[in-house]
Amino acid sequence: MENKHTLSVLVENRPGVLTRVAGLFARRGYNIDSLAVGRTENPAVSRMTIVVEGDEYVIEQVTKQLEKLVEVIEVSDITKKEHVERELILIKVKAEPSVRGEIMQIVDIFRARVVDIGKDTLIIEATGDIGKINAIESSMKPFGILEVVRTGKVAMLRGPKYEIE
Amino acid sequence: MSVRSERMSEVMQVGSIKEKAEKSRTVFSGAELVIKTLEDLGVEVIFGFPGGAVLPLYDALYHSKKIRHILTRHEQGAAHAADGYARSSGKVGVCIATSGPGATNLVTGIANAYMDSVPMVAITGQVAVNAIGRDSFQEADITGITMPITKHNFLIKDVKEIVPTLKKAFYIASTGRPGPVLIDLPKDITVKEAEYNPWVDVEIPGYRLPVMSGNGTISSVAEAVMQSEKPVIYAGGGVLKSKAEKELLAFAEKLNIPVTTTLMGKSCFPENHPLSLGMLGMHGTVYANYAVSQCDLLIGIGVRFADRVTGDVSTFAENARIVHIDIDPAEIGKNVAVDFPVIGDAKEVLVRLLELTQEKKNTQWLKTIEEWKKQYPLTYKDNGKLKPQYVIEQISELTGGKAFVATEVGQHQMWAAQLYKTAVPRTFISSGGLGTMGFGLPAAIGVQVANPDAVVFDIAGDGSLQMNIQELATVVQYELPINIALINNRYLGMVRQWQEIFHGGRYSQTDLSCQPDFVKLAEAYGMEALRVEKKEEVRPALKKAIESKKPVLIDFWVEREENVFPMVPPGGSIKKMLRG
Ligand SMILES: Cc1ncc(C[n+]2csc(CCOP(=O)(O)OP(=O)(O)O)c2C)c(N)n1
Ligand SMILES: [Mg+2]
Numbered sequence: 001m002e003n004k005h006t007l008s009v010l011v012e013n014r015p016g017v018l019t020r021v022a023g024l025f026a027r028r029g030y031n032i033d034s035l036a037v038g039r040t041e042n043p044a045v046s047r048m049t050i051v052v053e054g055d056e057y058v059i060e061q062v063t064k065q066l067e068k069l070v071e072v073i074e075v076s077d078i079t080k081k082e083h084v085e086r087e088l089i090l091i092k093v094k095a096e097p098s099v100r101g102e103i104m105q106i107v108d109i110f111r112a113r114v115v116d117i118g119k120d121t122l123i124i125e126a127t128g129d130i131g132k133i134n135a136i137e138s139s140m141k142p143f144g145i146l147e148v149v150r151t152g153k154v155a156m157l158r159g160p161k162y163e164i165e
Numbered sequence: 166m167s168v169r170s171e172r173m174s175e176v177m178q179v180g181s182i183k184e185k186a187e188k189s190r191t192v193f194s195g196a197e198l199v200i201k202t203l204e205d206l207g208v209e210v211i212f213g214f215p216g217g218a219v220l221p222l223y224d225a226l227y228h229s230k231k232i233r234h235i236l237t238r239h240e241q242g243a244a245h246a247a248d249g250y251a252r253s254s255g256k257v258g259v260c261i262a263t264s265g266p267g268a269t270n271l272v273t274g275i276a277n278a279y280m281d282s283v284p285m286v287a288i289t290g291q292v293a294v295n296a297i298g299r300d301s302f303q304e305a306d307i308t309g310i311t312m313p314i315t316k317h318n319f320l321i322k323d324v325k326e327i328v329p330t331l332k333k334a335f336y337i338a339s340t341g342r343p344g345p346v347l348i349d350l351p352k353d354i355t356v357k358e359a360e361y362n363p364w365v366d367v368e369i370p371g372y373r374l375p376v377m378s379g380n381g382t383i384s385s386v387a388e389a390v391m392q393s394e395k396p397v398i399y400a401g402g403g404v405l406k407s408k409a410e411k412e413l414l415a416f417a418e419k420l421n422i423p424v425t426t427t428l429m430g431k432s433c434f435p436e437n438h439p440l441s442l443g444m445l446g447m448h449g450t451v452y453a454n455y456a457v458s459q460c461d462l463l464i465g466i467g468v469r470f471a472d473r474v475t476g477d478v479s480t481f482a483e484n485a486r487i488v489h490i491d492i493d494p495a496e497i498g499k500n501v502a503v504d505f506p507v508i509g510d511a512k513e514v515l516v517r518l519l520e521l522t523q524e525k526k527n528t529q530w531l532k533t534i535e536e537w538k539k540q541y542p543l544t545y546k547d548n549g550k551l552k553p554q555y556v557i558e559q560i561s562e563l564t565g566g567k568a569f570v571a572t573e574v575g576q577h578q579m580w581a582a583q584l585y586k587t588a589v590p591r592t593f594i595s596s597g598g599l600g601t602m603g604f605g606l607p608a609a610i611g612v613q614v615a616n617p618d619a620v621v622f623d624i625a626g627d628g629s630l631q632m633n634i635q636e637l638a639t640v641v642q643y644e645l646p647i648n649i650a651l652i653n654n655r656y657l658g659m660v661r662q663w664q665e666i667f668h669g670g671r672y673s674q675t676d677l678s679c680q681p682d683f684v685k686l687a688e689a690y691g692m693e694a695l696r697v698e699k700k701e702e703v704r705p706a707l708k709k710a711i712e713s714k715k716p717v718l719i720d721f722w723v724e725r726e727e728n729v730f731p732m733v734p735p736g737g738s739i740k741k742m743l744r745g
Contacts, residue, residue: 012371016320020312027313057498064495070317070337073371 004033005059006085006155009048009066010073013039017071021048024069030054030062034087034152045073049154078157085155088127090115091137094144095122103143110136121146195324195355196225199288202331204231205363208259210250210614211235212243214270216263217303218290221355235614235643238635240267242607244274245633248283249611252594253569255408257284257339258611264290265303268349269310273601275345276314280598281429282402284343286334287311293353294322308349316344324357329367336367341374342493343406375492377509380517386464386488386505387521393462395530396422399445399474402429402597403467403491409512410434410590413466416515421527422464423534425453427474429597430467432587436566442534443543446474447733448579451541454731454739456534457482464488467511470500471598480738490514541744543583545727551700553577553652553723557584559703560622560650563711568620569594569612573605573629575659577652579729581624603632606649610636613645620648620711627653627677637690640716648710649718651683654725662728666743687718694718 011017018037025032033051040047052062059077066075095103103122107114112126126136130153137148193201199222203211212235215223226234237243240262247258258278262271268289278285292301308318317337319330327350334346390396404413410433417424417440424434425442434441442453457463463485468474470489475481478501488505489497497506507514545554557580560570566588572578572595587593594612596604609623630651640647657675664672687694697706697719710717730745 016308016312019309023312061495061499068493068495070369070372 003053003055005052005054005077005079006083006153007048007050007052007063007066008076008078008155008157009050010040011046011048012071012073013044013046014071017046020069020071021050021066024065025052025062028061028065030058034150036152036154038154049152051153078155082158083155084158085129085153086127087130087133087153088125088151089133089137090147090149091124091126091140091145092147093122093124093140094120094146096120099143103140106136106139110139112136191360192358193361194221194225195327195350195357195359196221198324198327198359198361199331199350199355200225200229200232201361202328202363203259204229206331206335208232208257211259211261212237212246212250212611213261214238214240214243214263214267216267216290218264218292218352219261219267219350219355221352222261222288222290222350235610235639237607237610237639239633240270241274241603242610242633242636242639244271244285244287245277245601245604245607246611246614246636246639247285247287248274248278248281248604249571249594249608250615251278251283251285251611252281252608253591253612254615255591256615257286257335259286259288261288262290263303264292264307264352265305267303268305268307272310272314273599275311275347277596277599277601277604278345279314279316281596282343282406283345284338285345286331286338287345287347289347289349290355291320291349291351294351295353297351307347311347314345315347316342318347318349320349320351321354322351324354324359327354327359328362329365332365332367333369337369337372342403375494375508377513378507382505382507383514383517384521386507387518389462389486389488389505390420390422390464390518390522391525394527395460396420396462396464396527397442397456397460397485398422398424399427399457399463399465399468400424400430400433401427401466401468404430404433404511405467405591407467407492407511407513408590409466409510409515412512412515412519414438416519416522419519420522420525421531423456423531425449425457427468427471427597428582428595431582431595432590432593435588436586437588444582446471446739447476447735448583448729448731449474449733449739450543450583451731451742451744452534452537454733454742455537455541458484458738458740459533460485462486462488464490466490466515467492469496472500475501476733476737476739480740541731545730545745549700551698551703551721551723553654553721553727554580554584555700556650556652556703556721556723557581557624559707560624561585563704563707564620564622568592568622569609569616570622570624571595571605571609571612572624573626573632574600574602575626575629575657576654576662576727576729577624577626577658579659580652583729585624602626602629604629606630606633606636606640606647609647609649610639610643610645613647614643621646623647623649625649625651626658627651627655627680627683628657630683631680634686637687637692637718641691645716646714647716648707649687649716650707651718651720653683653720653722654727655680656725658727659729661726665726665728666732667734683718683720692716692718694720696720696722698722
């Protein structure tokens with residue numbers, strides 16, 4: 001975990017921006033752990049939350065190279081700043097009637113939700129920080145996980161409006 | 166960022182009556198808007214090659230009285246010519262190609278400009294907007310292809326975007342750390358119509374020019390310089406781009422600091438100056454590499470600590486504190502850890518450093534360097550035969566280092582870098598970062614177009630020259646008095662040298678004995694040409710070529726297996742050089 005950094009990146013909301021950012025990471029050999037992107041309160045601007053693995057040198061390089069992209073407006077390493085982070089997970093788990101009760105209990109403990117019930121399966125939705133998401137995923141493992149979809153982390157600084165430095 | 170249109174309003178005020186009538190027209194086709202905007206931006210020359218997708222653009226160009234178009238014979242030639250034009254003039258070079266193969270033929274030239282930070286705008290035709298993504302005839306995703314080799318690129322999908330996009334492209338290409346920008350222009354957009362508003366303001370929210378480091382940082386550099394007993398300046402292409410050569414000279418002279426330059430920095434410091442160490446790195450001088458290895462302060466200005474310079478980074482300037490002055494923050498600390506990072510334009514930083522420092526002698530250090538210069542001069546074995554190094558020396562002497570010299574890539578390029586002593590800034594035009602064979606001839610075309618009265622050489626290799634040989638036709642058509650000094654060793658010499666030294670002398674696929682008769686070939690294109698096989702013929706031939714003021718090719722049949730020394734083996738320490 002020490003080597004993971006959360007970058008909050010404001011970009012112009014234009015076609016191709018994601019390719020430019022992803023291409024930069026691939027080209028320069030940086031490792032993306034997760035990348036989530038969506039528009040902000042300003043429809044012309046999107047925010048990417050990128051989790052990158054690397055030491056200080058790598059993070060500095062990533063930041064500077066990202067800042068050189070013309071459509072990147074602002075890059076901020078928020079790892080050490082006060083922020084709220086969330087990820088959403090959908091887990092399709094094997095759930096024969098005999099174990100459903102047990103699964104439901106776990107779901108309750110994590111304040112997750114069951115969002116679909118199949119013949120022998122359940123889909124569980126949970127949001128939370130990365131720790132919680134990892135915990136619920138591993139507690140479902142014994143029942144047999146069929147599929148997992150995760151959004152990647154999104155994050156927001158605490159306090160008044162995010163300020164561009 | 167907002168670009169105001171000062172230049173444009175100037176241009177708009179001076180107008181003939183006919184232009185006034187033209188001005189009463191308010192609606193123009195996309196193609197006309199492109200040409201009008203280029204004119205307003207001050208573009209005088211475009212290098213290009215037509216095709217289906219740019220037919221409307223060429224039609225609009227046909228009517229332009231302000232823009233000259235140079236028809237190269239290959240789009241790669243157009244890109245390199247625009248590059249040479251930009252490097253030698255400091256202006257933005259412009260090239261045009263059609264969609265698909267035209268655009269992909271530009272790719273090497275764009276990558277070349279990107280690696281060497283050359284301001285360039287490439288305009289490519291594209292299939293119509295509604296045909297994009299359907300594998301249409303001559304469709305290539307050129308914005309996708311050039312994403313990693315451009316500073317930025319644009320695909321225009323609305324005729325109203327033409328004027329602002331061109332303005333953005335020129336601004337991005339020429340400011341900060343310069344670089345190529347590509348604009349992809351679908352054919353249907355060039356025939357749609359829109360109003361012309363040259364005063365449109367453009368915003369590029371994510372593009373900010375780097376802010377210069379504060380006084381504290383620069384003062385601490387000044388202090389370090391004053392404390393240093395063995396300083397060296399390591400100057401690169403950034404000095405030329407920032408036009409900081411006068412300040413560099415003043416700074417070096419005031420503090421008596423020896424100056425070594427990179428291949429890209431060559432010509433930023435007069436090479437006949439006692440403080441000049443010539444080039445450093447893989448084929449640098451012994452004294453430059455020794456000086457860097459033993460200095461106590463290395464002052465990098467507009468450089469990027471490239472692997473061809475540093476060799477093994479762990480031993481590079483290992484006794485020195487390192488200052489790195491560069492306009493691109495991402496360069497600082499990228500390859501080498503730096504003690505004094507300074508962000509800023511070379512000229513502005515040097516002006517500050519001049520204010521903050523006092524005169525200094527460094528007598529002992531300069532004496533040591535003088536001894537190295539005596540002990541390890543650049544030299545070669547003169548056996549009376551025709552040596553490539555001799556040819557370069559003669560070009561240097563006859564021109565007084567005041568000509569423009571473009572080069573191809575290989576041994577001849579390194580000999581030119583070592584032995585052609587530049588006296589004037591921005592006159593040495595060579596492919597540094599990408600090392601592109603075939604660059605020199607089209608680059609020389611760009612140089613000569615930008616500097617019609619100058620003496621221009623292309624120092625060429627026989628392998629490289631064949632990579633863009635078709636451009637001889639361009640040279641002849643536009644009567645460009647370029648002197649091609651062909652260093653003909655009938656080998657891919659530089660590769661052969663590596664095979665000799667590192668691969669047991671197995672000359673795998675490097676023998677070019679089968680080659681055209683270059684004299685006849687040049688004559689077939691309509692050029693004058695002559696062959697030189699003896700040492701004593703060199704000077705008369707060069708004189709004749711320079712005085713003729715016509716395009717001339719001289720085919721110098723040099724000793725075939727001459728090697729470039731000194732040489733630092735790849736990945737080795739620059740302290741240990743092979744000296745032949
Ligand atoms: C486009 C391209 N292909 C291959 C190379 C690899 N390469 C570097 S130098 C060289 C030999 C160049 O031969 P020539 O132009 O005759 O110059 P010489 O070294 O003989 O002076 C080659 C093949 C290159 N730099 N560029
Ligand atoms: Mg050769």
